[in-house]
Amino acid sequence: MRIVGSVTLAKLKNTCLPPYSSVVTLGRGGRIDGRVLDTAGKPSASGWARLLPTRPGAHQSIRDESIDSASVDTDGRFKFLVGPGTYRVFTGRDAPLTDTIVEVKTGESTSVELRAK
16 A cells, blocks of 8 residues: 555545655564563563664664664563564663664564663
């Protein structure tokens, strides 16, 4: 389905779009479901998780290149909706950071667990 904002093209059938408008076709993505645990293995009720795309051979600057961040809930859970690809998911305010690499496939959910070091 082709979407312009949240309006389908079927609804725009008799509508004239200005010449500078764009039509965007969105592909189906995937999901990363995660949980942040403390050093004892109990859910971390505060904090955040961040997401960084991985690129072979590229310098990975965590603070400058993260593409999304999510607060964790009271049970330490977080969620990212992303396109297919490989991502680094990490958490931690200061070193040492806790991280993992995940591969997301179209239409699939990938689970991760980040345990504090």
